[in-house]
Amino acid sequence: MAIDLHKYANPRRFLAITSAIYPWSLALTVILLAAGLYTGLFVAPPDYQQGETVRIMFVHVPAAWMGLMIYTFMAVASAVGLIWKHPVADLSAKAAAPIGACFTFLSLVTGSLWGEPMWGTWWVWDARLTSMLILLFLYLGYIALWQSFDDPSKASKAAAILALVGVINVPIIKFSVDWWNTLHQPASVATMSGPKIYSSILTPLLIMGLAYTAFFVTLLIIRVRAEILARRLRILQLSELQER
Amino acid sequence: MNEIATFFDMGGYAWYVWPSYAISAVVLVALVISSRRRLKLVERALESMEAKRPARPQRKAPAAHAEKEMS
Amino acid sequence: MTRKRRRLYMVLAGMCVLGIATALVLTSFRDSLVFFYSPTDLAAKPVAAGRNFRIGGLVKDGSVVKDGVIYHFSVTDLKNEVPVTYKGMLPDLFREGQGVVAEGHLNDSGTFVASNVLAKHDEKYMPPEVAAALKKSGEWRPEASN
Numbered sequence: 277m278a279i280d281l282h283k284y285a286n287p288r289r290f291l292a293i294t295s296a297i298y299p300w301s302l303a304l305t306v307i308l309l310a311a312g313l314y315t316g317l318f319v320a321p322p323d324y325q326q327g328e329t330v331r332i333m334f335v336h337v338p339a340a341w342m343g344l345m346i347y348t349f350m351a352v353a354s355a356v357g358l359i360w361k362h363p364v365a366d367l368s369a370k371a372a373a374p375i376g377a378c379f380t381f382l383s384l385v386t387g388s389l390w391g392e393p394m395w396g397t398w399w400v401w402d403a404r405l406t407s408m409l410i411l412l413f414l415y416l417g418y419i420a421l422w423q424s425f426d427d428p429s430k431a432s433k434a435a436a437i438l439a440l441v442g443v444i445n446v447p448i449i450k451f452s453v454d455w456w457n458t459l460h461q462p463a464s465v466a467t468m469s470g471p472k473i474y475s476s477i478l479t480p481l482l483i484m485g486l487a488y489t490a491f492f493v494t495l496l497i498i499r500v501r502a503e504i505l506a507r508r509l510r511i512l513q514l515s516e517l518q519e520r
Numbered sequence: 521m522n523e524i525a526t527f528f529d530m531g532g533y534a535w536y537v538w539p540s541y542a543i544s545a546v547v548l549v550a551l552v553i554s555s556r557r558r559l560k561l562v563e564r565a566l567e568s569m570e571a572k573r574p575a576r577p578q579r580k581a582p583a584a585h586a587e588k589e590m591s
Numbered sequence: 592m593t594r595k596r597r598r599l600y601m602v603l604a605g606m607c608v609l610g611i612a613t614a615l616v617l618t619s620f621r622d623s624l625v626f627f628y629s630p631t632d633l634a635a636k637p638v639a640a641g642r643n644f645r646i647g648g649l650v651k652d653g654s655v656v657k658d659g660v661i662y663h664f665s666v667t668d669l670k671n672e673v674p675v676t677y678k679g680m681l682p683d684l685f686r687e688g689q690g691v692v693a694e695g696h697l698n699d700s701g702t703f704v705a706s707n708v709l710a711k712h713d714e715k716y717m718p719p720e721v722a723a724a725l726k727k728s729g730e731w732r733p734e735a736s737n
Contacts, residue, residue, distance in 0.1 A: 396682025
């Protein structure tokens, strides 16, 4: 039982802290989403070249940012779980994966919907699009790996190694547009010489980016909580079996 | 009325702009619903599990066990 | 403490090896990962007529001629240029001075016969009024974008 208490100590503090944050992050998500959608759809002007299709950017670019950010978060959490055996770290990475997969999927689909009218194609196998598709497969592989082990401690170790190996793809995605000739244009926001987007179009983009981040935090709190409680349930079920 | 029609037309790109927003909304809402459903399911299972075995003499801190409901 | 430290070093060492291996692989594949060639690449390393590849650059100002259903234009990277012919629908973003990627092959006279034309846009986004004002004040430098 002493081992159990040690394992419970951190998750319990984690649950207490996150349930205090939860209402605030939920409120922030709602406010930022409303502000981002309003400025993006009603205030932002059309682009001088791309017209109204520039509004696809407000759901496409933040989704891609989240896909990269969440994978990086998972890699860091996996490293912490692997090295320091922190019980919440592995569960946080596991809980974040489906959120990251959804955002990556959305960035690919909205990018396709933007590429067809502007580029003249739904899809090309250039370095940016291909590396982003690989990111989606890394997410799916990570999720599948968790489900293919019966023993959660083995699953967490295997999944953590995949998360760490796959994180090499994150800088490749970021710099793919600089290293190779791609159909996708170079970076517009995070560049050495500052954003290449006029403020009236940049503002809704950044608000949507913050909204998606707040959304991620809110959903992560729910999902990590479910993971912690599921693990507690599993421990109780196992100890009940032993008592019989 | 005309203004509303212009807004929804998106300069002729309505079939690209609105599906982008629609699929984003559908996927993110589905993710929220499935995450909350799983949490509710686990919470309920844990409650019934702990209701079955109220006496736990070995346990050192039973009071701290109850967490606030999240919804 | 020592076991944790050992795990830390193992993870760090693993990441270093992985990073170096990936860098080596990417450097060796650098040429084959190219999505398109520029007119200058083509001048340096000629491609045999009839072989399929992609060529990318800017649509040269004043070079677009419409001949019935066939378009003639030049793709330039401001150093070299390649004449292109294309029969089909052009994307909405296709215009003179803008980025373009064409798929196809060279014919015997050195003209690129495109089977598909894609538009490539730059990383700048602005309202039409701002673009007009920049052009008016002479601050417009489209070649700086490529």
